[in-house]
Amino acid sequence: xxxxxxxxxxxxxxxxxxxxxxxxxxxxxxxxxxxxxxxxxxxxxxxxxxxxxxxxxxxxxxxxxxxxxxxxxxxxxxxxxxxxxxxxxxxxxxxxxxxxxxxxxxxxxxxxxxxxxxxxxxxxxxxxxxxxxxxxxxxxxxxxxxxxxxxxxxxxxxxxxxxxxxxxxxxxxxxxxxxxxxxxxxxxxxxxxxxxxxxxxxxxxxxxxxxxxxxxxxxxxxxxxxxxxxxxxxxxxxxxxxxxxxxxxxxxxxxxxxxxxxxxxxx
Amino acid sequence: xxxxxxxxxxxxxxxxxxxxxxxxxxxxxxxxxxxxxxxxxxxxxxxxxxxxxxxxxxxxxxxxxxxxxxxxxxxxxxxxxxxxxxxxxxxxxxxxxxxxxxxxxxxxxxxxxxxxxxxxxxxxxxxxxxxxxxxxxxxxxxxxxxxxxxxxxxxxxxxxxxxxxxxxxxxxxxxxxxxxxxxxxxxxxxxxxxxxxxxxxxxxxxxxxxxxxxxxxxxxxxxxxxxxxxxxxxxxxxxxxxxxxxxxxxxxxxxxxxxxxxxxxxxxxxxxxxxxxxxxxxxxxxxxx
Numbered sequence: 001x002x003x004x005x006x007x008x009x010x011x012x013x014x015x016x017x018x019x020x021x022x023x024x025x026x027x028x029x030x031x032x033x034x035x036x037x038x039x040x041x042x043x044x045x046x047x048x049x050x051x052x053x054x055x056x057x058x059x060x061x062x063x064x065x066x067x068x069x070x071x072x073x074x075x076x077x078x079x080x081x082x083x084x085x086x087x088x089x090x091x092x093x094x095x096x097x098x099x100x101x102x103x104x105x106x107x108x109x110x111x112x113x114x115x116x117x118x119x120x121x122x123x124x125x126x127x128x129x130x131x132x133x134x135x136x137x138x139x140x141x142x143x144x145x146x147x148x149x150x151x152x153x154x155x156x157x158x159x160x161x162x163x164x165x166x167x168x169x170x171x172x173x174x175x176x177x178x179x180x181x182x183x184x185x186x187x188x189x190x191x192x193x194x195x196x197x198x199x200x201x202x203x204x205x206x207x208x209x210x211x212x213x214x215x216x217x218x219x220x221x222x223x224x225x226x227x228x229x230x231x232x233x234x235x236x237x238x239x240x241x242x243x244x245x246x247x248x249x250x251x252x253x254x255x256x257x258x259x260x261x262x263x264x265x266x267x
Numbered sequence: 268x269x270x271x272x273x274x275x276x277x278x279x280x281x282x283x284x285x286x287x288x289x290x291x292x293x294x295x296x297x298x299x300x301x302x303x304x305x306x307x308x309x310x311x312x313x314x315x316x317x318x319x320x321x322x323x324x325x326x327x328x329x330x331x332x333x334x335x336x337x338x339x340x341x342x343x344x345x346x347x348x349x350x351x352x353x354x355x356x357x358x359x360x361x362x363x364x365x366x367x368x369x370x371x372x373x374x375x376x377x378x379x380x381x382x383x384x385x386x387x388x389x390x391x392x393x394x395x396x397x398x399x400x401x402x403x404x405x406x407x408x409x410x411x412x413x414x415x416x417x418x419x420x421x422x423x424x425x426x427x428x429x430x431x432x433x434x435x436x437x438x439x440x441x442x443x444x445x446x447x448x449x450x451x452x453x454x455x456x457x458x459x460x461x462x463x464x465x466x467x468x469x470x471x472x473x474x475x476x477x478x479x480x481x482x483x484x485x486x487x488x489x490x491x492x493x494x495x496x497x498x499x500x501x502x503x504x505x506x507x508x509x510x511x512x513x514x515x516x517x518x519x520x521x522x523x524x525x526x527x528x529x530x531x532x533x534x535x536x537x538x539x540x541x542x543x544x545x546x547x548x549x550x551x552x553x554x555x556x
Binding site (some may be wrong): 173176177179180181182183184185186187201202205206209210 | 318321323350353354356359361362363364374375376378379410424425428
């Protein structure tokens with residue numbers, strides 16, 4: 001039931017994408033995204049698609065699982081394609097009602113869709129290969145330069161990791177409460193909207209109570225261990241940029257150089 | 268009439284990186300009027316198995332039959348069969364939510380469409396059974412009660428459904444010794460007075476020894492042992508592998524027996540153990556004189 005949901009999409013593994021420093025991964029992802037917007041010729045899109053697929057293969061995350069990450073987006077993709085097809089003037093392919101579907105529109109729409117799909121695909125590759133904890137660590141580290149203008153980087157990262165930490169716990173709790181109430185004759189699967197909404201009360205009330213109790217206990221436990229914010233804290237797993245990360249960085253720079261040359265040459 | 272568990276297996280999160288087989292080909296039958304204890308350490312599959320008993324989980328393979336009806340079937344028959352099995356979860360007080368004790372205990376029966384008068388009658392009965400005074404507490408918020416009282420109110424909430432089989436998942440967890448004692452004797456009374464069929468999960472062997480007719484030991488999702496406690500406690504090796512301890516009295520008597528005292532180790536209360544030791548000591552004196 002509920003416990004069958006995986007939160008965060010992290011897929012444990014040992015590939016080089018898994019072992020890279022999360023800060024480098026975020027940085028490089030950012031560069032790739034900019035590159036995808038800047039270089040929009042057909043050849044460069046071919047290169048992007050090919051390298052995205054290559055990366056996915058390297059990550060050893062099952063392709064099917066990866067493809068599912070685009071699933072929530074496919075309605076938007078189809079819609080974009082249709083809008084472009086009937087909004088762009090050119091050679092008419094077919095005609096429905098008052099709309100003319102053009103060939104040029106299709107090509108342009110396909111471009112936009114591919115761009116969107118690539119963005120989502122690459123970003124989810126990041127979340128698939130980076131555990132939520134690594135991500136928050138990276139966030140803290142990347143935000144720390146802004147501390148001097150008063151941004152509470154450590155506190156933000158701590159809140160985020162606590163929130164992430166408790167998502168599975170709360171899901172488990174919800175599952176348990178649902179089962180307990182089901183055992184008392186609540187039927188979550190049928191009934192009209194009003195009935196279903198009122199069925200939420202026996203779940204939400206105990207869930208909130210337990211969430212507050214947990215928050216209280218956690219705060220107490222943190223204080224008991226003398227937690228007092230980020231000042232002067234060291235960590236067990238230091239993030240470190242290693243050869244692997246420089247390699248990946250060099251690869252990206254090379255890729256972008258090739259794309260620049262192609263663009264200048266006008267291919 | 269009985270609950271039959273036939274060759275069930277259960278896998279959590281199948282076909283993902285987190286796949287985990289919690290039950291492997293488990294079968295047993297629970298007869299009406301029996302008190303069955305299910306024991307095992309954390310992760311042995313005992314909680315998974317009890318959730319199969321009223322259809323909260325459906326087996327990946329195998330069947331669960333309650334009074335002959337397969338719980339996995341669709342339709343009203345299976346729903347009726349599920350309602351025969353009442354389920355008290357671990358820390359049941361975490362499921363309380365209503366404004367008053369009366370409403371919370373009556374929540375179950377009202378869901379099943381029981382009439383108002385009948386519901387009131389059942390609530391009174393159930394609260395009476397767990398030793399909570401109806402008149403004093405019916406309009407009190409359940410969140411104002413003490414821990415032990417909350418738990419008893421929550422158990423009353425399940426009793427008000429009038430289940431034929433009652434499943435309790437570690438009913439005494441987190442209670443102080445007195446609360447444990449009270450709850451156990453209440454539950455035991457339910458069996459004595461009403462001939463209720465009880466199935467309870469516990470790793471307190473003392474509790475098991477006191478009220479169970481039968482002990483099922485689980486380990487790594489497999490059924491290791493299914494026997495009356497008296498016999499089960501003598502299988503020290505299996506119990507140890509399953510991460511369970513034999514009651515202190517049995518341990519003491521076994522050790523005495525090994526040192527040459529003529530005692531039968533199957534004693535589960537302190538009084539009984541003391542009597543047996545006294546008897547053995549007397550016999551030994553008589554022998555040496």
